[in-house]
Amino acid sequence: MSWVREALNALELGRDVEVRPRGHSMRGRIADNELVRLTPFKGPVRPGDVVLVRWKGSALLHLVLEVEDDRLLIGNNRGGVNGWAPISDVVGRPAMSSPPHLVDIGVNLAHRSFEPDLDSVLARARDANVMMVITGTDVPGSRKAAWLAQQHGLYATAGIHPHHAKDYAPRHLAELKALKPVAIGECGLDFNRNFSPRDAQLTCFEAQLGLAAETGLPLFLHERDAFDDMKRLLEEHRPERAVVHCFTGGAAQLDAYLELGVHIGITGWICDARRGSHLLELVPHIPPGRLMLETDAPFLSPPGVPRRNEPAFLPKVLEAVARARGEPPEATARHTTETATAFFRLAKP
Numbered sequence: 001m002s003w004v005r006e007a008l009n010a011l012e013l014g015r016d017v018e019v020r021p022r023g024h025s026m027r028g029r030i031a032d033n034e035l036v037r038l039t040p041f042k043g044p045v046r047p048g049d050v051v052l053v054r055w056k057g058s059a060l061l062h063l064v065l066e067v068e069d070d071r072l073l074i075g076n077n078r079g080g081v082n083g084w085a086p087i088s089d090v091v092g093r094p095a096m097s098s099p100p101h102l103v104d105i106g107v108n109l110a111h112r113s114f115e116p117d118l119d120s121v122l123a124r125a126r127d128a129n130v131m132m133v134i135t136g137t138d139v140p141g142s143r144k145a146a147w148l149a150q151q152h153g154l155y156a157t158a159g160i161h162p163h164h165a166k167d168y169a170p171r172h173l174a175e176l177k178a179l180k181p182v183a184i185g186e187c188g189l190d191f192n193r194n195f196s197p198r199d200a201q202l203t204c205f206e207a208q209l210g211l212a213a214e215t216g217l218p219l220f221l222h223e224r225d226a227f228d229d230m231k232r233l234l235e236e237h238r239p240e241r242a243v244v245h246c247f248t249g250g251a252a253q254l255d256a257y258l259e260l261g262v263h264i265g266i267t268g269w270i271c272d273a274r275r276g277s278h279l280l281e282l283v284p285h286i287p288p289g290r291l292m293l294e295t296d297a298p299f300l301s302p303p304g305v306p307r308r309n310e311p312a313f314l315p316k317v318l319e320a321v322a323r324a325r326g327e328p329p330e331a332t333a334r335h336t337t338e339t340a341t342a343f344f345r346l347a348k349p
């Protein structure tokens with residue numbers, strides 16, 4: 001077997017390593033594994049290069065993601081082992097590149113449209129290197145989201161969407177909490193459609209603001225045409241961590257949310273030339289650390305993909321956001337993934 005083939009096979013196992021070159025000779029280890037081979041770099045290493053790492057008898061191809069003063073960040077598509085690593089020959093410009101790791105912070109995987117082919121949907125998401133936070137939108141839906149997350153090694157929120165606020169009863173709070181979600185929500189206010197009366201929406205939302213404070217969990221917020229009330233309640237409750245999912249508002253609203261310390265979730269809305277073009281001008285103003293990506297699947301399909309949206313299409317959102325921000329997609333992927341990982345306290349990819 002050629003080393004290339006061997007390396008490609010090894011890559012499938014998935015490992016992320018951090019490499020620290022020290023002049024021309026490097027010493028290191030991968031976790032606590034024995035160092036197998038040391039080879040000096042030849043010439044400068046740049047992002048986009050593919051490097052071969054040998055250890056424990058196997059060879060791993062990695063993509064160089066970042067080059068800083070004394071630090072190289074290289075990675076492949078699945079995490080596992082972190083630590084010091086030896087590195088061998090630089091084998092050239094991307095012979096292969098693994099898609100950057102992304103987190104879809106809002107996917108309605110419990111939606112019935114996913115029932116017939118959920119396994120394929122999950123497989124495509126895995127191939128696209130997309131981790132998922134499944135959205136819970138009412139008590140039964142949150143239960144299903146929690147169950148799916150447990151079955152498939154994903155994460156889930158638990159909450160009551162403003163559309164379902166009319167069905168809210170105080171006992172639901174304990175039921176949501178028992179699901180051990182990574183966030184409270186989807187919750188908030190929707191005065192656009194008013195599927196539930198406003199009073200009911202306010203009561204249900206305030207109860208969940210309380211639940212988030214009690215549990216220390218972040219909030220996954222939905223707001224449509226209800227900015228003033230949302231802002232008032234956020235000012236009153238001052239949640240420690242909150243994300244306005246599927247942000248579609250204007251500049252003033254974005255500024256207000258950022259000032260309140262709120263995070264911003266961007267969906268394929270930004271790809272919609274008719275309704276979402278204003279977001280192209282706004283996303284550059286969201287600082288890294290406050291921006292996260294989501295599909296809101298099965299809704300909000302970006303153009304050029306099937307009508308039913310799915311998490312595997314998150315790279316479309318990434319591309320649009322990166323282009324609007326003037327960033328390489330890898331950079332946008334990196335900071336949005338770091339933000340989502342920290343915000344929801346996910347296991348490190």
Ligand SMILES: [Zn+2]
Binds near residue numbers: 246
């Ligand atoms: Zn929503």
